[in-house]
Amino acid sequence: MKLLFIVDPLPGLKIHKDSSYAMMREASARGHEIWTAQAETLCVRAGRIEIHAAPLSFSDTQYGHDWYTEGDYAAMALTDFCATVMRKDPPFDQQYLYATHLLSLAEAHGAKVFNSGQALRDFNEKLSVLRYPQFTAPTLVSQQEDDLRAFLAEHGDIILKPLDGMGGAGIFRVRNDDPNIGSIIETLTCNETRTVMAQRFIPEIAAGDKRVLIIDGLPVDWCLARIPKTGETRGNLAVGGTGVAQALTSRDREIAEALGPQLLAQGLLLVGLDIIGDYLTEVNVTSPTCFQEISTQSGINVAGLFIDAVERRAA
Structure with a gap:
């Protein structure tokens, strides 16, 4: 398949932990043709939703900026790809909103986009917890x-x-x-x-802010508990938290299994739930992470599960 990944600039990806990198590498290992682009190059030309994209190939290097080689950039219609994976990081600003509208137009023309433009607009990552008051503090x-x-x-x-x-x-x-x-x-x-x-x-943050991944409506069996460093309230890895993979608790699974089918029906192939103690705190839909940390510590090929889902939905 010919797959497009809309990502942040490649030189800035921290490939030792980046989930988009893990997805692309897994898809490439299966023989899929990988293209990448940045969201700001989305445009409408002669009625087509296009993006400035380049083919990507992987080297054997796992470090620095030598892990990939890009081909020539070209204006490509999103309908030229079997699937488009939207992985641009927040903030969800006005430009991000415009990008989701263009993705929705592309979907109306037959493109397959994960997560869908409509779903990205509908599910603010903070406000979406209000849909599920039975699970929130x-x-x-x-x-x-x-x-x-x-x-x-x-x-x-x-x-x-x-x-x-x-x-x-x-x-x-x-x-x-x-x-x-x-x-x-x-x-x-x-x-x-x-x-x-x-x-x-929620005092249980001391035991970690758990990232529970839902792929194609089903929870991954292990999550990543992001444990705050000493003197810090936030467990996010970006601010120094320590990631510890662990099997889902019964409460984690209850929340994930209740939300999974609903989220999938709304156009969300990949979701990252944030759960502290027994409470749902966020529903992450733009660029959920923690693939590599969970895979390394649990043995589950999370990127493989995701590409399996893309293959099914794009077939």
């Missing part, structure tokens, strides 16, 4: 300082986070006695002009 969404202060007064220990970030960026833990409450709220809400999310603090 107490949550507030607001841009009003009075609302956020009242939520803090009610729960005493909360997490504040922006709605468009990734990797733990912009996340604050706030307690009633924090002398910086006002400044934190002003900064995150841009003086009550930007909506944020507040969640009751």
Whole structure:
């Protein structure tokens, strides 16, 4: 098959842990033709949804920038590919939104896109947990300082986070006695002009913020618990958390099996649920990670499971 991966610039990929790299390498090992492109080159020309793409081949080198060779870039229609895998990282800004609209147009012309443009628009990675209140800790969404202060007064220990970030960026833990409450709220809400999310603090974060992967509606049997470093609340690997693979708990599986079929029906082939303790905290759909960490520690070929799903859906 001829597969297109829309990714961030290749020189910046950290191939020792990057999930997009693992996907592409797995697909190439199976004999598929791999092309890559950046989302900002999407365009509409003469009614066709095109992108500036180049063929990719892999070298034996596993380090540095010598792991790949690119062919010549060309304007290609998304319908020229058997499948397109959208893997651009957030932030989900206005340009990202435009890209999802172009992906939806391409799908209307017959292109197969994973995850679909419509699903990427519908499932904000923070707000989507509100669809599943039976699995979430107490949550507030607001841009009003009075609302956020009242939520803090009610729960005493909360997490504040922006709605468009990734990797733990912009996340604050706030307690009633924090002398910086006002400044934190002003900064995150841009003086009550930007909506944020507040969640009751979940002490089980000490045991890890678990990334549970759902592929083609089914949970991967092992997850990655991202354990905060000393003195840190966030477990994200991007801010120094330690990733420990572990088998799903019964609660992890309950949540994943309840959501999996619904998410697949909405056009989401790959989802990364974030679960702390018994609570769902995020539904990651843009570029879920942790493939390599789970594979290395558990022996499960997660990239293989994903490419299996792409092959099925593109056939």
